[in-house]
Amino acid sequence: MTITSRNPHDPVDVIGEWQEASEAEVAATVDRAAAAARGWADTPAPARAAALSAVADALAERAAAVTGLVIREVGKPRSEAAGEVARGVAILRYFAQAALLPDGDTLPAASPGTLLMARRRPLGVTGLVTPWNFPVAIPLWKAAPSLAFGNATVLKPSEESSAVALMLAEILAPHLPSGVFQVVLGAGQTGRALTGHPGVAAVSFTGSVPAGHDVVARAAGRGARVQAEMGGQNASVVLADADFERAATAIAYAAMGYAGQKCTATSRIIVEDAAYAKFRDQLTSAVAGLGVLDPGQDGTLVGPVITERARDSALAAVAGSGGTVLTGGTALDAPGFYLAPTLVEEVFAPVAAVLRADSAEAAVRIANDVRYGLVTALFTQDLGRALRLADQFDAGMVRVNAPTSGVDFHAPFGGAKQSSYGPREQGQAARDFYTETRTVTIVP
Secondary structure: OEEEEEOOOOOOOEEEEEEOOOHHHHHHHHHHHHHHHHHHHHOOHHHHHHHHHHHHHHHHHOHHHHHHHHHHHHOOOHHHHHHHHHHHHHHHHHHHHHOOOOOEEEEOOOOOOOEEEEEEEEOOEEEEEOOOOOOOHHHHHHHHHHHHOOOEEEEEOOHHHHHHHHHHHHHHHHHOOOOOEEEOOOOHHHHHHHHOOOOOOEEEEEOOHHHHHHHHHHHHOOOOEEEEEOOOOEEEEEOOOOOHHHHHHHHHHHHHHHHHOOOOOEEEEEEEHHHHHHHHHHHHHHHHOOOOOOOOOOOOOOOOOOOHHHHHHHHHHHHOOOOOOOEOOOEOOOOOOOEOOEEOOOOOOOEEEEEEEOOHHHHHHHHHOOOEEOEEEEEOOOHHHHHHHHOOOOOOEEEEOOOOOOOOOOOOEOOEEOOEEOOOEOOOHHHHHHEEEEEEEEOO
């Protein structure tokens, strides 16, 4: 099968075409990784840290080129694309330093003179399956810890972000031994071949719920370690005492920025009844005023959706919602895949619902009344109530007076319920996933 990547702003612009990796090619890639894994695991941690630092320097040097390709291939607005590349550099630097942290503990032994140690060791080969919406940050927040802690890594990016993945591989290659980091291109069949391969010791996945469940069954079923991030229907709760202007600005960006194509995007806005009418009007005005169109232009906040099918699916959802469209709800007259930012319904696009709650407690119940639980935002000026309510949301992350998107890369990332499976990502949680503990007892 041929993979074709097109510019969602200008679909005539073909970024590239590649052949999908076959099952045999995936197996050969994993075999090369396995052959390289032992040498990389035995490489002293300071040398691994130096390699990742060199990759960070190389990415920083090529930031303009990578940013331009992200804009062109996935339609991310320039400000967000540049910020994502800078985040990628920071992630690499963070995990370069994390490689130098203590790799275990010395424990008191029951026998006199006995040395008892618990040391962390890499797993071997890790398989990463990543989406198109963060084509730099998500691959790196998975690959950087995997590499830092001594694993060989195979990345299967979304077919819509193949060119960015290949550029990342080009940047990493000069600083790593052959076979330690590799990319295989393809769609679901390639991902299934990678995650089901018996030589892959751990799988880290970010994507849709159905695909995530398949990955979990395929990897965990053969005893591999697995983590899956599968999105959510994230709520922003606005209480009557909130700073409305601040909340409207934050929510408009969280819901519509980058055309709503983030797993942390706000899709439901739940407003306390006493504030509903006023805040609804303020939010509608904020959404209607967002900058749309060419993602390469300064000031664009929204940009196109990734494919024509994604745009048409969003339009169909709006048409079939039965709700009142407060703003938007139509395709824009442009060559690319554009949809006006829309307040009405919950879909993975620049569309969001505004809901009414008769109390703060009711707002919490509405926020929790879905099968997902990635991130929830709460807007209030009452710190005591914020602390109390934060513990009541069924979400892996809660942000007070801040948009649902934008979690720090050194903090644990993950959700509750159907949003996530397995250990958290990022920060120190990454070491727990990408290493295993070996207990060593030395008797004199």
